[in-house]
Amino acid sequence: xxxxxxxxxxxRAQLGNYLGAIRRWAAEGTAxxxxxxxxLHAMTTAYNPQRLxxxxxxxxxxxxxxxxxxxxxxxxxxxxxxxTALTWVLECTSTFGEVxxxxxxxxxxxxxxxxRLGLLTYPVLMAADILLQGADEVPVGEDQSQHVELARALxxxxxxxxxxxxxxxxxxxxxxxARVRDLADPSRKMAKSSRDDAGVVFVLxxxxxxxxxxxxxxxxxxxxxEYRPDExxxxxxxxxxxxxxxxxxxxEAAAGITTYSALKDQAADAVIEELSGIRKRTLDLLxxxxxxxxxxxxGAAHAAERGxxxxxxxxxxxxxx
Ligand code: TYM
Numbered sequence: 001x002x003x004x005x006x007x008x009x010x011x012r013a014q015l016g017n018y019l020g021a022i023r024r025w026a027a028e029g030t031a032x033x034x035x036x037x038x039x040l041h042a043m044t045t046a047y048n049p050q051r052l053x054x055x056x057x058x059x060x061x062x063x064x065x066x067x068x069x070x071x072x073x074x075x076x077x078x079x080x081x082x083x084t085a086l087t088w089v090l091e092c093t094s095t096f097g098e099v100x101x102x103x104x105x106x107x108x109x110x111x112x113x114x115x116r117l118g119l120l121t122y123p124v125l126m127a128a129d130i131l132l133q134g135a136d137e138v139p140v141g142e143d144q145s146q147h148v149e150l151a152r153a154l155x156x157x158x159x160x161x162x163x164x165x166x167x168x169x170x171x172x173x174x175x176x177x178a179r180v181r182d183l184a185d186p187s188r189k190m191a192k193s194s195r196d197d198a199g200v201v202f203v204l205x206x207x208x209x210x211x212x213x214x215x216x217x218x219x220x221x222x223x224x225x226e227y228r229p230d231e232x233x234x235x236x237x238x239x240x241x242x243x244x245x246x247x248x249x250x251x252e253a254a255a256g257i258t259t260y261s262a263l264k265d266q267a268a269d270a271v272i273e274e275l276s277g278i279r280k281r282t283l284d285l286l287x288x289x290x291x292x293x294x295x296x297x298x299g300a301a302h303a304a305e306r307g308x309x310x311x312x313x314x315x316x317x318x319x320x321x
Contacts, residue, residue, distance in 0.1 A: 002033060002034065002136050003136070004033065004034045004133050004137075008037075008041040009052060011194075015190060015271065016179070019244045020174060021139065021140060024174055025063075026068045027067075031072070034303060035073050036073065037076060039076050039077045040125060042056075044119040057286070058282075060295075061285040061286050071298065074299035074303040075296055079304045082308055093157055102123055123146075131169075132307040136170065138151070139174070142178040158314070165310065180241060183198075183200070183217040186237050204279055205275075211268045217238060219234045219260045222235075223259075223260070226254055227251040242267040
């Protein structure tokens with residue numbers, strides 16, 4: 001069974017990526033799985049090339065620092081010839097209407113002066129990521145589920161039209177921490193490319209900085225430490241984070257905590273503890289560029305070898321070559 005998932009280096013890895021996705025990839029991953037840095041996806045809005053390259057390396061190091069097997073990781077652009085070829089085939093399998101319906105496209109394009117075409121078509125590239133490798137399961141946070149549904153629809157349509165080439169993948173969304181919210185604005189999900197970093201905890205933040213961000217977390221005036229996500233979203237978010245880091249439900253995590261400041265301190269302590277090992281391993285790896293390059297090259301060769309026969313089969317049945 002192959003699990004596959006990715007993280008986009010559009011910013012630095014944040015706590016939501018870690019609790020909602022990366023941590024689980026590391027814990028549940030097997031030698032058959034593939035996890036990758038989706039650098040091509042970071043080009044859908046304005047970006048700086050040098051920063052993209054640095055963020056790609058950092059994200060790769062975070063995945064390995066989190067405990068994912070080095071042999072299971074790769075960088076998306078290292079196999080981009082195969083991926084972009086398959087993307088074209090899948091673009092000709094999808095309709096304008098179904099990609100224009102994607103919530104993330106609507107959110108990111110709303111109010112923008114110009115919208116890159118890649119922002120519209122990126123879920124098709126994501127389908128290529130998944131289908132090229134024959135993934136059986138795609139573990140993602142809630143915000144990516146619509147894109148995985150698209151990949152499923154495209155696999156089924158292609159198979160029915162041309163022949164059975166693709167595995168129809170299952171979507172897997174975690175029960176806990178599926179949507180970590182911004183500490184400064186609990187109405188938004190925590191995101192690495194937020195304009196304002198005050199409420200975003202990055203995986204590589206120092207313990208001091210993590211504590212400061214939690215101390216400034218927005219709560220409410222109810223003064224009750226209870227798990228009521230609709231009425232108290234900020235408190236609920238802190239309880240979800242605390243619960244996710246300590247292996248308890250958010251309601252259990254609330255037991256014995258009476259003040260918001262105690263809640264913030266406990267959540268900060270739990271996060272600092274949770275991130276300390278990964279932070280150290282990631283920083284060590286970033287200090288050893290030759291080792292990171294070696295892992296990257298091995299991962300690229302492995303991913304290319306696993307996927308190329310599926311591309312060839314798809315091209316053949318689609319009438320190419
Ligand atoms: P990305 O980089 O936005 O996020 C990486 C993973 O982190 C999860 N996530 C969160 N989970 C909980 N709370 C949050 N606040 C939070 N923010 C992010 C995301 O759901 C995701 O699982 N397009 C994808 C990467 C990708 C991919 C793929 C994934 C590219 N190709 C193929 C699966 C299969 C993305 O930008 O994820």
